[in-house]
Amino acid sequence: MTRMTARARRRSIINTIFVTACGLTAVIALGALALIGWSLLTKGIGGINGDLFTMSQPAPGSRGGLLNAITGSVILCLLAMIFAVVIGVLAGTWLSEYGGRTKLGHAVRFLNDVLLSAPSILIGLFVYELLVRNVVGHFSALAGSVALAILAVPIVTRTTEDILLLQPAALREAGMALGATRAFVVRKIVWRSAATGLLTAGLLGFARISGETAPLLFTSLGNQFFSVKLLQPIASLPTTIFQFALSAYEDWQRLAWAGALLIAASVLAINIAGRAIIHGKSS
Amino acid sequence: MHNPAIGGRAPLGEDIFRWLCLSAATLLLAILAGVVVSLAIGGWPAFAKFGLGFLTSSTWNPVSDIYGAAGPIVGTLVTSFLSLAIALPLAIGVAVFLTEFAPARIARPIAVAIELLAGIPSIVYGMWGLFVFAPWFAENVQQPLANSVTPGSLMDTLTQGIPNGANIFTASIILAIMILPYMAAVFRELLLTVPAQVREAGYGIGCTSFEVTARISIPYVRTGVLGVIMLGLGRALGETMAVTFIIGNAHGFPKSLFDSGSTIASTIANEFAEASSDMHSAALIALGLVLFFITFGVLALARLLLARSMR
Numbered sequence: 001m002t003r004m005t006a007r008a009r010r011r012s013i014i015n016t017i018f019v020t021a022c023g024l025t026a027v028i029a030l031g032a033l034a035l036i037g038w039s040l041l042t043k044g045i046g047g048i049n050g051d052l053f054t055m056s057q058p059a060p061g062s063r064g065g066l067l068n069a070i071t072g073s074v075i076l077c078l079l080a081m082i083f084a085v086v087i088g089v090l091a092g093t094w095l096s097e098y099g100g101r102t103k104l105g106h107a108v109r110f111l112n113d114v115l116l117s118a119p120s121i122l123i124g125l126f127v128y129e130l131l132v133r134n135v136v137g138h139f140s141a142l143a144g145s146v147a148l149a150i151l152a153v154p155i156v157t158r159t160t161e162d163i164l165l166l167q168p169a170a171l172r173e174a175g176m177a178l179g180a181t182r183a184f185v186v187r188k189i190v191w192r193s194a195a196t197g198l199l200t201a202g203l204l205g206f207a208r209i210s211g212e213t214a215p216l217l218f219t220s221l222g223n224q225f226f227s228v229k230l231l232q233p234i235a236s237l238p239t240t241i242f243q244f245a246l247s248a249y250e251d252w253q254r255l256a257w258a259g260a261l262l263i264a265a266s267v268l269a270i271n272i273a274g275r276a277i278i279h280g281k282s283s
Numbered sequence: 284m285h286n287p288a289i290g291g292r293a294p295l296g297e298d299i300f301r302w303l304c305l306s307a308a309t310l311l312l313a314i315l316a317g318v319v320v321s322l323a324i325g326g327w328p329a330f331a332k333f334g335l336g337f338l339t340s341s342t343w344n345p346v347s348d349i350y351g352a353a354g355p356i357v358g359t360l361v362t363s364f365l366s367l368a369i370a371l372p373l374a375i376g377v378a379v380f381l382t383e384f385a386p387a388r389i390a391r392p393i394a395v396a397i398e399l400l401a402g403i404p405s406i407v408y409g410m411w412g413l414f415v416f417a418p419w420f421a422e423n424v425q426q427p428l429a430n431s432v433t434p435g436s437l438m439d440t441l442t443q444g445i446p447n448g449a450n451i452f453t454a455s456i457i458l459a460i461m462i463l464p465y466m467a468a469v470f471r472e473l474l475l476t477v478p479a480q481v482r483e484a485g486y487g488i489g490c491t492s493f494e495v496t497a498r499i500s501i502p503y504v505r506t507g508v509l510g511v512i513m514l515g516l517g518r519a520l521g522e523t524m525a526v527t528f529i530i531g532n533a534h535g536f537p538k539s540l541f542d543s544g545s546t547i548a549s550t551i552a553n554e555f556a557e558a559s560s561d562m563h564s565a566a567l568i569a570l571g572l573v574l575f576f577i578t579f580g581v582l583a584l585a586r587l588l589l590a591r592s593m594r
Binding site for chain 1: 294296297299300301303304305306307308309310311312314315317318321322324325372373374375376377379380381383384385393395396397399400402403404405406407408409410411413414415460463464467491492493494496497514517518520521522523524528548551552555556567568571574575578579582583586
């Protein structure tokens with residue numbers, strides 16, 4: 001009897017240690033992340049002002065903002081999303097409506113998942129070899145947005161497939177029964193009933209690429225001037241932050257923090273919007 | 284409206300749409316193939332000139348145009364595994380805390396917050412590492428340690444380095460913080476797949492929370508756990524910005540934990556746009572190919588393991 005009690009006590013002590021350790025890891029993890037958020041907020045908020053959105057990047061020591069970088073980022077990401085949504089939605093549709101259960105379907109799904117977490121810098125190298133060295137011949141906004149598109153396509157494809165598979169089969173059968181063709185059913189019935197989900201797919205892809213730096217370093221390169229030309233190098237928030245943060249000038253570093261806050265806040269906002277849409281739909 | 288030909292050929296629009304969808308799907312395969320082929324072609328001059336020495340030599344010298352990638356390769360592996368070793372216990376702890384112990388009212392918002400944090404761009408983590416963490420680490424860890432260890436001891440060898448906080452160890456910690464939310468989120472999803480009856484049966488025969496977690500829940504999802512580890516490793520291996528800021532960017536073989544080093548991704552990010560010669564670019568692209576094979580292997584294994592366990 002006493003042996004049992006000793007054993008029970010040991011088990012209970014181990015359990016207490018375990019529960020405490022788990023709680024502690026949660027505190028450490030959240031603490032580290034909160035620290036990062038706090039630095040971002042305190043160091044970034046000082047740089048957020050009117051100039052940030054209305055002036056292009058300054059020479060060290062003079063007044064300026066990130067207008068050229070913000071514009072560049074918006075152009076790069078929007079263009080990338082146009083490519084990515086067209087390809088991703090079509091590919092996701094094929095997986096869900098046509099060939100998802102064939103051998104090719106399994107291969108596409110598997111490689112898509114691998115592509116989903118492939119190192120973004122390698123996508124940058126690929127686009128450099130393809131567009132910068134060969135087709136276009138120099139750094140360009142177009143190359144940057146193609147690189148970003150390649151990063152967003154797997155997310156859009158994956159989310160599209162998941163969402164289309166959620167649409168009830170009865171919906172498709174009803175359309176077919178009325179004599180509509182398969183393509184018509186997919187476009188006018190399935191896509192339409194999944195519209196908010198497809199929007200979320202786009203938003204998630206957008207959130208993923210808007211902070212990407214590595215693939216832009218040698219595709220869109222960066223540009224210290226305001227530019228909207230697609231075949232010329234273009235500035236972007238991440239590359240400008242990278243350049244400014246590593247510079248020796250304090251005002252450039254301040255702008256880098258403001259830019260980092262801007263990116264983090266918009267990524268958070270986009271992700272929250274995406275979640276809110278799904279949540280609003282399901283409840 | 285179309286008049287579907289019963290038993291005959293489908294209308295033209297039908298074929299076109301189906302064909303469009305199919306080509307979008309195959310484009311994905313083409314992209315992946317394109318990545319391998321372009322890296323292989325671009326890196327070929329370096330492999331041809333240096334042969335196997337490219338992988339084993341640690342001389343990386345753009346001035347004399349001689350390139351050996353052992354330094355960055357070792358740096359990549361060391362930082363990735365070190366960050367995994369730090370992040371894994373934390374991720375498991377957080378996930379277990381959220382699924383087993385935390386009341387639903389706290390668990391839900393924390394889980395959402397962690398998933399949102401997984402989406403924060405890596406450049407933000409890198410900046411924090413450079414401006415906040417590295418100076419703190421240099422002042423409060425590196426310098427006191429340097430003053431207190433006995434010269435010549437193992438600890439001394441491990442902690443040699445310039446006391447500026449930019450080294451392999453701090454880079455690994457930043458990487459760990461970065462992959463932590465991601466791993467914790469996937470791991471939590473895995474734990475949620477353990478059927479309630481199985482766990483309750485454990486509690487029913489008098490198991491403690493620790494016993495239920497360690498002997499029932501985690502064994503139940505064990506292949507998935509391996510998948511999560513591989514996914515985290517895949518992210519750490521290919522991560523660029525968080526590391527580039529803080530690793531110190533030295534090309535040699537790292538001599539200690541607190542020595543500055545480089546990873547494959549950070550070397551490419553730093554040097555590619557300003558490569559000094561054709562051989563320099565070729566060597567960097569060849570590095571990219573090495574990284575591709577390492578991460579592709581790890582990620583493919585991760586997906587296979589996860590798919591098996593989620594099903």
